[in-house]
Structures are given as structure tokens and as C-alpha cells.
Amino acid sequence: MTVLDLYEVEAFGAGLPFRGNPAAVVPLDAFLPDTALQAIAAANNLAETAYLVPGGRVGHYALRWFTPTVEVPLCGHATLAAAFVIMTILAPELPSVTFDSASGLLAVTRSGDVLTLDFPANRREAMPVPAALTAALGAAPVECWRSGHFLMAVFERAGDVAALDPDFRALAKVGEVIATAPGDEPGVDFVSRFFAPSAGIDEDPVTGSAHCSLTPYWAERLARRRLEARQISARGGFLSVEDRGGRVAISGQCRLYLDGHIHI
Secondary structure (H helix, E strand, C coil): CCEEEEEEEEECCCCCCCCCEEEEEEECCCCCCHHHHHHHHHHHCCCEEEEEEECCCCCEEEEEEECCCCEECCCHHHHHHHHHHHHHHHCCCCCEEEEEECCEEEEEEEECCEEEEEEECCCEEECCCCHHHHHHHCCCCCEEEEECCEEEEECCCHHHHHCCCCCHHHHHHHCEEEEEEECCCCCCCEEEEEEEHHHCEEEECCCCCCHHHHHHHHHHHHCCCEEEEEECCCCCEEEEEEEECCEEEEEECEEEEEEEEEEC
């Protein structure tokens, strides 16, 4: 029998219980076979399970992310959660960590209880609104963009995004979709929701990687580099973002929800 440590961390929840996006973090000495990594992620049944392996230098780790059904090339909240586990439990003396991932080197720094991701920015290209997208969302966005592997649907009001009730079976045929609109309350520049039924996640509570597309868009539209964002899922999430040209900074807080062991 193999026994592995497991930490479940709520990321981007402003340090509040039952907010933000829960991620499982599993430290390993070396990566297990992919079938085992996927099976553990399916058993965890969270949006992402992150696996980290020491990289041979202090503060360097290899990092991979799995949904319950597939491995993904980039995940923000699980990266934040993995950095939180390292810098508060495994190696609390570290002020920063660097992950080697499928999306290149990803740095995470700490300032008090705030962690900041340094992620690549996604370019975007305007496109006509696909009829299939409108039908699957049940509402027509005013703009549509292709950004990375996401479709970004822009709505006029935050209430329009909050009211979306997608047909997830239909949306799975469209792809991974970000719905966004300007914020409608003080201190919130823009809001979003994220749907990825094609990756086994109907709606993700808080999606760091989506803000690689959202940040450049809203920074240009609002003519400000630093912005405050809310993801208006049922759990809700809070992110501070900054457009750094080819990179984006995505900041938030984490909270340990549980720790335990996996027996396989």
C-alpha cells in the first residue's frame, strides 16, 4: 500500500471558509503513472488536483494538474494552492516558488497572506458570435473573442452573466467558455463565470487561467493596468490582477480546508 499526503485548499476565497475554488494538492517524490494520477483526481472529484515534485533546487518544483477527467495545460487556482502548501507547510521559510509546468516556468510570490501568480497573457482575436454559443448559454453576448483555447463571451451587464443558465451538454460541444461583463458594485472592475463541461467541469468556482485572457481585455477596455475582479459562481472568488504586457499577475488568498492521507 502507498500512502500519500493530501491537502485541500480553498484558493481565491479571500481567506473565508467555503469560498473560492477548492483544489487538492498532492506532494510526491516522483510522478506516479498517468493512470494513477488521473484515478486519484477522479476520486478527489474537485475541479483540479495538483501534483508537485521537488525539482532539485531550493524553491523549484515540477507541477501537473488534473481535472476528474483530463490533464490540463494550465490551472491558476491549483497553482496558487500548491504554492500555499509549500510556503506555509512544506517549506514556510520560502518567500517564492517556481514551478516547471506544461505552460513553462510559473513563479508565485508571497506578501503576507497574499500570493501572486506570474502567468502568461493570452492574445485574443475578435470573432462573430457563434450561434451554437448563444444557444448553449441561453443568451447572446455583445462580443465574442477567441483567446488561447477559450471562447470569451462579453455581456453588457454583470446581471446578464449572473443570470446565465447554460445547457452544459450543448456547451460541451462549443468548448471552454468565459462569460464576462463590467462590475456593478464598488471596488469590482469586472465579473466572470467559467464553463468547461468538455473538461469535466460544468462551472468552475474560480478560474485563475481564465484571467490570463480577462486581464488584458479589461485592462485595455478600462485603460488601467491594475484591476479588481470577482468570479460570480455560487462559491464566489476574489482576484486582484495586473496587466504586465506579455504576462499577467493574479493575486489572491488561500485557506487550508483539510489535510489527510490517500491510501492506494
